[in-house]
Amino acid sequence: MQPPLQLTESGRLKHFLTISGLSKALLTEILDTADSLIEVGERQIKKVPLLRGKTVVNLFFEASTRTRSTFELAAKRLSADVLNININTSATSKGESLSDMLRNLEAMASDMFVVRHAQSGAAHFIAESVTPGVAIVNAGDGWHAHPTQAMLDMLTIRQNKGQFEGLKVAIIGDILHSRVARSQIRALNTLGVEEVRVIAPNTLLPTQVESLGVTVFNDLEQGLDDIDVIIMLRLQKERMHGALLPSEQEYFELYGLTQEKLKCAKPDAIVMHPGPINRGVEIESEVADGPQSVILDQVTNGIAIRMAVMSMAMSGQTETKNLLAENAS
């Protein structure tokens, strides 16, 4: 059997495509590495030489400001050279195929692609087609996965709660279209929380959602009962047009997180949101900016997590390359 696409023969990361298939030990290693890198951001000179001499290409087929910026900062803090390519305005719109475009970028001796794409599986496809030695980090693909977002959320939870055992976590909102939710659910279950709940109307839940390892609630107040961690998801405006929801007002009334509803959770529950926030659609400003909110911690942790996975994937690629060279000689 083939080893998993994102792991080396010795089970270390060489790409970071999805949480699926990663062990608790490996996820914990990512969190520990990120923890040790947080300190870099607090230094006068915010740099470590882990990726010195390496070229990182941010390949964004979908618009993004925050994710792309934190990846860029993370790469620069690791001393890499960074190239940002926004494909909306670039080659594929001129008819160049994705494969041809990758060949060209590889020819520029790139060492890592950070990829965001609107299609599920795009990062897998790219990891399968690049030459060995080039690492792929998934910055979000379709509805499939957003593993760095999930890991920065795990880091935030660990910082605030100390551990995962015994925690009850609720994810609220558009699960159907959410790559963030899929990665979070996988990470939470791997790290051993007690329960993951999803809270949404049935129109925003995928078929057989329970198979992901969650319990389903249609009612927000019931779902929040005894919860330690609340994760709000962003509601895309265009969902109103597809007959998935009647109106923003009714959604906010039923699923918007208000101070009143927050009282249903444990008193020390934390509130998270992957951003950007739609104030007054999925969350009330008083909650987003309130004492239980850790939304800004998430952003800070995002840089550390991205530094961690980029350096780990790069060293996994080096390990693979050395092994290939050894076998050749």
Add this chain to the structure above:
Amino acid sequence: MKIEITHGSLLTPQGDWKLFDRIQINDGIISSIFHEGETPDTRFTADVQLDAKGCYVLPGLIDLNVSLREPGYSVKGSIASETAAAAAGGVTTLCCTPESDPINDSEAVTKLINDLSHKSSKCQVLPLGALTHGLKGEQLSEYASLKQAGCIALSNAYHPIKNLAITKRCFEYAKTHNLSVFINPIEASLHEGVMHDNHVSTTIGLQGISSLAETIAVSQLIQLADISGAHLHLSQLSAADSVLQVKTAKERGIKVTADVAIHHLLYTDEQVENFNSVFHCMPPIRSESDRLALLEGLRSGIIDTITSAHQPHEAAAKQMPFAETEPGMSSIELLLPMAIELNDHHKLPFDRFIAAMTTQSANILNVKKPEITEGNAANLCIFDPSKVWSLKAEDLLSKGKNSPLIGQQLKGKVKITIYEGTIAFSENDTK
């Protein structure tokens, strides 16, 4: 040409295996068959002598659903390449879908296909005419002239029909001209997606197509067939509930037949878990319970036949993120090894497979059954059922190398295919 085949077992019209001493073919016709123990006519001087020891001699298969890609899609295949592939698969008659470019909705295109397939002469090609003009699902095409030009039946390929009123008129007009209607049942409004809607699509975040998109259409089509009296042939059933509906319809005496694409008998949506685009098919490959229901439907005869649903693609068509790849598999050449796999591991007897793809397919088309009997046209293949070999991409004569079997060990190999008394395929030529 005179061909003599010696020492094998042949499938009799009664469905029994019988050892033979020799089969003699003269001028396109099976002139004599001498079973084991009978004294052969030794005056027969063959131009070609074929040894079938340890092999089956099977009637040529009839495949009701093949994309030949010509005219219009030369990068994917041509009538020459894909009929050669058909011959390599033991197929001696095939129906080509109307999805060429231009679409086969006119006499001229039908005639072009006929001319090109006569030139290739690897197997008999029976074109399916477009059910609606341009396959747009809006306006009836000219059924009378399509029939006149040689279309065997009508098909909407994998295109939805705009509304039920149009479908009803298609049935009525087809009945007028005594043409069968091949329909891929699709309810377009439920058909957005790229794979089966189930826990796998939920896990990997690909948009799923619910079985409902098929079963609702099956129910509507059966009612329309009943009212109009036209022969409805349902192409590529993929969902368990469709099989139940066909069973009920047949019990009620409605003129309905059905086929299943071979990949729906062998694979499930679990294969898509790693975004492997070779398993991107339409209708989507569904769950294990659907697969088992389709197999049971075939065993019991509710589903009449199997097709390859052959869809050759160039490599680039499959080299993209899953949802952007083109659906379909290249499988016409591998029907018989797949049949052995079904026999050995999925409890579908090989005889049942052959009966489906010969007698049953002939019944659906209302053409002569391909039987190995004296006086019949020599359309047959010599198949070694126990040969184990491993498939390389370059072994396939089809331009499309989009098969999940590449790199796999297969059991069973076609050695020779004879079409109208001439050798259309020989494994020795391809080495």
